[in-house]
Amino acid sequence: MQNPLFPADPLGGYLAAKAEIDVAVARVLASGRYILGPEVEAFEAEFAGYLGVGGAVGVANGTDAIELALRAAGIGPGARVATVGNTVTATVAAIAATGAEPVYIEIDPATMLMDPAALASVLAADANRNIKAVLPVHLYGQPCEMPQIVNLARAHGAVVIEDCAQCHGANANGRKAGAWGDLAAFSFYPTKNLGALGDGGAVVGTDPALLARVRRLRQYGWQTRYVSTEPGRNSRLDELQAAVLRVRLCRLDGENAARGRLADGYRIGLKGATLAVPTVAAGRTHVWHQFVVRTTARDALKAHLEQAGIHCGVLYPVPVFGQPGYLQPVRLPLTEQACHEVLSLPLHPGLTPIDVARVTAAVRGWRG
Numbered sequence: 150m151q152n153p154l155f156p157a158d159p160l161g162g163y164l165a166a167k168a169e170i171d172v173a174v175a176r177v178l179a180s181g182r183y184i185l186g187p188e189v190e191a192f193e194a195e196f197a198g199y200l201g202v203g204g205a206v207g208v209a210n211g212t213d214a215i216e217l218a219l220r221a222a223g224i225g226p227g228a229r230v231a232t233v234g235n236t237v238t239a240t241v242a243a244i245a246a247t248g249a250e251p252v253y254i255e256i257d258p259a260t261m262l263m264d265p266a267a268l269a270s271v272l273a274a275d276a277n278r279n280i281k282a283v284l285p286v287h288l289y290g291q292p293c294e295m296p297q298i299v300n301l302a303r304a305h306g307a308v309v310i311e312d313c314a315q316c317h318g319a320n321a322n323g324r325k326a327g328a329w330g331d332l333a334a335f336s337f338y339p340t341k342n343l344g345a346l347g348d349g350g351a352v353v354g355t356d357p358a359l360l361a362r363v364r365r366l367r368q369y370g371w372q373t374r375y376v377s378t379e380p381g382r383n384s385r386l387d388e389l390q391a392a393v394l395r396v397r398l399c400r401l402d403g404e405n406a407a408r409g410r411l412a413d414g415y416r417i418g419l420k421g422a423t424l425a426v427p428t429v430a431a432g433r434t435h436v437w438h439q440f441v442v443r444t445t446a447r448d449a450l451k452a453h454l455e456q457a458g459i460h461c462g463v464l465y466p467v468p469v470f471g472q473p474g475y476l477q478p479v480r481l482p483l484t485e486q487a488c489h490e491v492l493s494l495p496l497h498p499g500l501t502p503i504d505v506a507r508v509t510a511a512v513r514g515w516r517g
C-alpha cells in the first residue's frame with residue numbers, strides 16, 4: 150500500500166519551517182514574557198500590514214474573534230445576524246455567544262458562498278431592521294462577492310463582519326479578504342493556511358474605536374491595567390503562538406502559491422470526470438484552504454478513495470441549522486444539497502504533483 154494522504158498536515162507545516170520556529174520559540178521561552186508582550190504586538194502589526202488594514206488584535210481562537218468582533222460592533226441580545234448554514238459550527242456558536250440570533254442566507258451553488266441576491270431578499274423582508282450584522286464566510290479559501298454584500302449591508306444599516314478563518318491572503322477585486330468589513334475575524338487553528346501550533350485568532354479592521362473596543366473585550370474590559378470600563382472576557386493570544394505565526398506569515402504567500410499549483414493539477418487532472426470541480430469567480434483569488442469536489446455519490450467516492458489510502462474531509466456534512474445544538478426550522482435546498490455532496494480532496498503545501506496525480510487517477514478509476 151502506498152503512503153496515506155490526508156486533507157491537511159500540521160506536522161509538515163511545522164517541519165517545513167522547523168529551524169526558524171525553534172529559534173522563535175526558544176527566544177520566547179528565554180524572555181520571561183509569555184502573555185501579551187512584544188511578539189503579539191509585532192505579529193499584530195505585521196499581520197495588519199500584510200492585509201492592508203489599520204490594525205489587528207490577537208485573541209485566543211477564531212470563534213472568540215468572531216464573537217468579540219460582533220460584540221465590539223454592538224451586536225447582542227435582540228439583534229439578528231445574517232450568515233450561511235454551510236459553515237463550521239463555530240461561526241454560529243460565536244453569534245449565539247453574543248446573545249444574537251442567526252438568520253441563514255442561501256448560497257450560490259457555483260461557489261457555495263453567500264448569494265448576494267438571497268441576502269437582498271432577506272434584508273428586504275426585514276422591515277423592522279432586526280438584522281444588525283451580515284457575517285459572510287469566505288469558505289474553502291475563496292472570498293465572497295464582497296462589493297455587493299457590503300453595499301447591501303450598508304443600505305440596511307447593518308455592519309459587516311467577515312469570517313476569514315479559511316482565506317488568509319485571498320483577494321476580492323484587488324483587496325484582501327479581511328479588508329472589506331467593519332471588522333474581520335481570523336482563526337490560526339493548526340490546519341488553517343496560516344496556522345499556529347495551538348489555538349489562536351485575530352480581529353482586524355481599520356476603525357480605531359472598534360479595534361480599541363476589541364482590545365478591551367479580550368482582557369476583562371480593561372481600558373488600562375486594573376480598570377475596566379465595560380464587562381469583558383479573557384481571550385488573549387500568547388507569545389509563543391504569536392512568535393510561531395510571525396515565522397509562518399513570511400511563508401504564507403509561498404505556501405498559498407504551492408496550494409494553487411496543486412489545485413491547478415487537480416482541475417486539469419479531473420477535467421471530464423463525473424463530478425463537479427471548484428471554480429473561481431471573476432475578480433477573485435482563491436487560496437485553496439480546501440479543494441472541494443461535488444458528487445451525489447459522495448460517501449461512496451469517499452470510501453473508494455479511503456481504500457487507496459486517500460483520506461478526504463467533509464466540510465460540512467450537516468448545516469448548522471440542522472444540528473441538535475443549534476436546530477432551527479430552516480429549509481435552504483441549495484445549502485442542504487451542498488452538505489450532502491461536498492468532499493475535500495487532500496490539499497496542503499506538503500503534497501507533490503505525483504500525489505495529486507495519484508488522487509486524480511483514483512477518482513477517475515471510480516465507477517460511481
Ligand SMILES: *Cc1c(COP(=O)(O)O)cnc(C)c1O
Nearest residue numbers: 210211212237239240314336338
Ligand atoms: C476554523 C474556523 C472557525 C473557528 O476557528 P477556531 O480557531 O477553531 O475557533 C470559524 N469559522 C470558520 C469558517 C472556520 O473554518
